[in-house]
Amino acid sequence: MFKKFGLQFRISLLILSIFFAMIIVSSLVNIILVNNANRAKSLSYLKKSVEAESYRGQNILKIELNYLNELASSLEDLYNIGIRDRxxxxxxxxxxxxxxxxxxxxMGFLFNKDLIDNDADxxxxxFYRDIKGQFGVYLSxxxxxxxxxxxxxxxxxxxxxxxxxxxxxxxxxxxxxYNIAGNNIDIYTWSVPIFDNSGKNIGVVVADVTPQSLGKSIEKIKPYAESKVILFDTAGNLVYNAGRSDGIGKNGYEVYEWYKTLGIIEKVHSGESLNFEHFTTVFNEVGTYVVSPINMLDGYNWGxxxxTPSRVIQAETRxxxxTMILILVFILIVSLIITPIIIKKKVSNIIILLAKDIVAMSTGDLTIEIPKGFEKRTDEWGDIARGWGKAMSNFNNVINTVKHSAEQVSTAANxxxxxxxxxxxxTETQASSLEETAASMNEMASAIKESAESVAQSTSMVSDAKESLNKAGTIIEDSVNKMNDVYESSSKIMDITKLIEGIAFQTNILALNASVEAARAGDQGRGFAVVASEVRNLAQNTQESVKSITSLITDSNDKIKLAANSVQExxxxxxxxxxxxxxxxSIMDRINIAAQEQEKGIDQVNIxxxxxxxxxxxxxxLVSEATSASESLLSExxxxxxxxxxxxLKD
Known part of the structure; x- marks a missing residue:
C-alpha cells in the first residue's frame, strides 16, 4: 500500500513511527514508574498516617483508663487512711x-470480703443482698x-x-x-485493681464505655476526607464501623468474609500490620485497606x-x-507538521536530482556530470555526489578497458x-596408427601366450617323468636292501647247518663209542648196542642232509650275490x-619362467x-572441446x- 506514496511520505512515516514508538514507550515507562513510586509513596504515607492515628486512637481510648486510674487512686487513699464508711x-x-x-x-467497684464494714450486716x-453483703457498687x-x-x-x-x-x-x-437502667447496651469494660499500703489487693474498680460515645473521636482518625474507619476489639468484635452502622457488636469474621480469609484478627492480635487493595462495596470501587494494631494493654491489641478509595491515593499519579499524555500529543502533532517539511527540503529534493542522473545512466549515458552546486557541499550529500561522479568516471574507464579486452579476446579466440x-x-591420424599397433601387439601376445602354455605343459611332463623315476629308484633301492637281507639270512643258515653238522659228527662219535662199550658188555649191552647203532645211523643221515643243505645254500648265496650286484648297478x-x-x-623351469616373463612384458606393452x-x-x-570453447569464446x-x-562513453 505504501508503494503508492512518495519517498518523502514513507521516510516521514518511518522516522515518525520510530520517534513516536520511542516517545510512547518512554512515556509509558515513566508513567508506570511514577505511578508505582507515587503509589508506594502514598501507601507509605497512608501506613504512617494509620500508625500515627493508631497511636492517637490509643490515647483516645485510654482516656477512660486514665480516668479510672484516678478513681482507683482516690479509693486507695480513702482505704489507706482508715475510712471504712461505705x-x-x-x-x-x-x-x-x-x-x-x-x-x-x-462506673463501679467491688471490695474484697469484710474489708469495708462487716459484710454480714x-x-x-x-443492693448487697445478692452478693451476700460484700461491698460492691455500680452507678450509671x-x-x-x-x-x-x-x-x-x-x-x-x-x-x-x-x-x-x-x-x-x-x-x-x-x-x-449489658443491662443498664433496664436497657441492653453494647459496652466494653475497663477494670483496675486497687491495693493497700502493703501492696495487697483489696478490690477492683470498673468503668463501662459505649462504642457510640467514641464516634466523634474515631471519625477524626482518617488521613483522607473519604477514608472510612473500622475499630475492633481483641476478640474481633466491631466497636466502630463507619462503613456499616448495623455491624457494631458483631464479630468481624461475620460481617466481612475477607477478614477470615486473611486472618485479620489473629494478625492484629499478634501485633502485625498489613495493607492490600480490594474491591469494596462501601465505595463500589477498588479501595486500599491499611490495618494496624492499637496496643490497649500488654497482650491486648485492638485493631x-x-x-481509602485507591483513586484518592492515586490522584496525583493520574x-x-x-499531563504527560497531553505533552506527548502536542509533541506528536508538532512532529507530524515539521518532519515532512524538513525531509522534503533536506532529502527528497536532493534525491530527485540524483535520480535524474541515475535514470540517464540506465539508458547507457556515461557522460553525465555532478549536478551543479553539489561539489561545494560539505555534508553527506556532497560526499555522495562526489562519490557518484568518481564512480561514473571509473565506470567509464572500466567499460573502455572491457571493450579493448573484448576485442583482443575475439582476435585470440579466432x-x-x-x-x-x-x-x-x-590427433586423429595418431589415433589411427596407435589402433593398428595395438592390433599387432594383441596378435603377438596371443602367440607368445600359446608358446608359454606349451612350455608349461612340457615342464609338467618332465616333472611327472622325474616323479616316476624317483618312485622306480625307490623300488630298486628297496630290492637291493631286501637282497642284502636274504644274503645275510643265507649266511646265518649256513652257520646253523655247520653247527648241526658238527653236532651230528659228535653224535656219530658218541654212538660209536657206545657201541664199543656195549660190545665189551656182552649180552647185557646188546640192547644198548642196538640203540647206539640206530643213533649212529641217524647221525650219519643228518650229517649227509646237512651237507646237501649247505651245498644248496652256498649255491643260492652265489646267485643272490650276483642278483644284488645287478640291482646295485x-x-x-x-x-x-x-x-x-x-x-x-631345471632347464624347462627356466624356459617356462622366461616364457611367462615374456608374456607379461607383452601384456604390459599392450596395456x-x-x-x-x-x-x-x-x-x-579435448581438442574437440577446446575447438567448441574457442568458438563459444569468440561468440561471447x-x-x-x-x-x-x-x-x-567519454573519449
Whole structure:
C-alpha cells in the first residue's frame, strides 16, 4: 500500500513511527514508574498516617483508663487512711460519674470480703443482698441522673473482676451486651485493681464505655476526607464501623468474609500490620485497606482499619499521567507538521536530482556530470555526489578497458580456433596408427601366450617323468636292501647247518663209542648196542642232509650275490638318469619362467599401447572441446562488444 506514496511520505512515516514508538514507550515507562513510586509513596504515607492515628486512637481510648486510674487512686487513699464508711466510697464514685465523661456511662467497684464494714450486716440490703453483703457498687447515668444498680452474684466471677484480681494489672474486656437502667447496651469494660499500703489487693474498680460515645473521636482518625474507619476489639468484635452502622457488636469474621480469609484478627492480635487493595462495596470501587494494631494493654491489641478509595491515593499519579499524555500529543502533532517539511527540503529534493542522473545512466549515458552546486557541499550529500561522479568516471574507464579486452579476446579466440582445427586432424591420424599397433601387439601376445602354455605343459611332463623315476629308484633301492637281507639270512643258515653238522659228527662219535662199550658188555649191552647203532645211523643221515643243505645254500648265496650286484648297478644307472632329469627339469623351469616373463612384458606393452590409444582419444576429445570453447569464446567476445556499444562513453 505504501508503494503508492512518495519517498518523502514513507521516510516521514518511518522516522515518525520510530520517534513516536520511542516517545510512547518512554512515556509509558515513566508513567508506570511514577505511578508505582507515587503509589508506594502514598501507601507509605497512608501506613504512617494509620500508625500515627493508631497511636492517637490509643490515647483516645485510654482516656477512660486514665480516668479510672484516678478513681482507683482516690479509693486507695480513702482505704489507706482508715475510712471504712461505705457511703463515703459511694459518694466518691457518684461524683466521678457526675463529671460527665461522655464515653463512660457507668462506673463501679467491688471490695474484697469484710474489708469495708462487716459484710454480714448488709446481707438484707437490696443492693448487697445478692452478693451476700460484700461491698460492691455500680452507678450509671440516665438523663443526667446517677442510678445505683446491684451486682448479681454471677458477676463476681465476671472476667473484668477475675482478670484484674488474678493478674493484678488493668484489664479491658471485649465488646459485650449489658443491662443498664433496664436497657441492653453494647459496652466494653475497663477494670483496675486497687491495693493497700502493703501492696495487697483489696478490690477492683470498673468503668463501662459505649462504642457510640467514641464516634466523634474515631471519625477524626482518617488521613483522607473519604477514608472510612473500622475499630475492633481483641476478640474481633466491631466497636466502630463507619462503613456499616448495623455491624457494631458483631464479630468481624461475620460481617466481612475477607477478614477470615486473611486472618485479620489473629494478625492484629499478634501485633502485625498489613495493607492490600480490594474491591469494596462501601465505595463500589477498588479501595486500599491499611490495618494496624492499637496496643490497649500488654497482650491486648485492638485493631484499626482505614479504608481509602485507591483513586484518592492515586490522584496525583493520574494528574502526572494526564499531563504527560497531553505533552506527548502536542509533541506528536508538532512532529507530524515539521518532519515532512524538513525531509522534503533536506532529502527528497536532493534525491530527485540524483535520480535524474541515475535514470540517464540506465539508458547507457556515461557522460553525465555532478549536478551543479553539489561539489561545494560539505555534508553527506556532497560526499555522495562526489562519490557518484568518481564512480561514473571509473565506470567509464572500466567499460573502455572491457571493450579493448573484448576485442583482443575475439582476435585470440579466432587464432586458437584455427590452431585447434589443425591439432584435431593430427590427433586423429595418431589415433589411427596407435589402433593398428595395438592390433599387432594383441596378435603377438596371443602367440607368445600359446608358446608359454606349451612350455608349461612340457615342464609338467618332465616333472611327472622325474616323479616316476624317483618312485622306480625307490623300488630298486628297496630290492637291493631286501637282497642284502636274504644274503645275510643265507649266511646265518649256513652257520646253523655247520653247527648241526658238527653236532651230528659228535653224535656219530658218541654212538660209536657206545657201541664199543656195549660190545665189551656182552649180552647185557646188546640192547644198548642196538640203540647206539640206530643213533649212529641217524647221525650219519643228518650229517649227509646237512651237507646237501649247505651245498644248496652256498649255491643260492652265489646267485643272490650276483642278483644284488645287478640291482646295485641298476640303481647307479637310475641315479644317473635322475640327475639328467633334474637338469632337464631345471632347464624347462627356466624356459617356462622366461616364457611367462615374456608374456607379461607383452601384456604390459599392450596395456601401454592401450593407454596411449586412450590418451590420444581423450586428447582428440579435448581438442574437440577446446575447438567448441574457442568458438563459444569468440561468440561471447562478439556479444560483449555488441553490449558495450550500448554505452555512450567519454573519449
Amino acid at each position: 457511703n463515703t466510697y459511694l459518694n466518691v464514685v457518684s461524683n466521678c460519674v457526675k463529671k460527665d465523661e461522655a464515653s463512660i456511662i457507668a 448488709y446481707t438484707n440490703n437490696e 447515668k440516665n438523663n443526667g441522673n446517677v442510678i445505683q444498680q446491684k451486682f448479681a452474684a454471677s458477676e463476681l466471677n465476671a472476667d473484668y473482676f477475675v482478670n484484674a484480681k488474678t493478674t493484678l494489672k488493668p484489664y479491658i474486656t471485649p465488646l459485650y451486651s 484499626i482499619e482505614i479504608l 494528574y502526572i499521567r494526564n 587464432e586458437v580456433l584455427i590452431g585447434n582445427n589443425d591439432l584435431s586432424q593430427r 641298476s640303481q647307479s644307472i637310475f641315479n644317473e638318469i635322475l640327475e639328467k632329469m633334474d637338469r632337464a627339469s 601401454a599401447i592401450s593407454n596411449m590409444d586412450a590418451s590420444v582419444q581423450k586428447n582428440a576429445a 567476445a562478439n556479444d560483449l562488444l555488441k553490449a558495450i556499444s550500448y554505452f555512450n
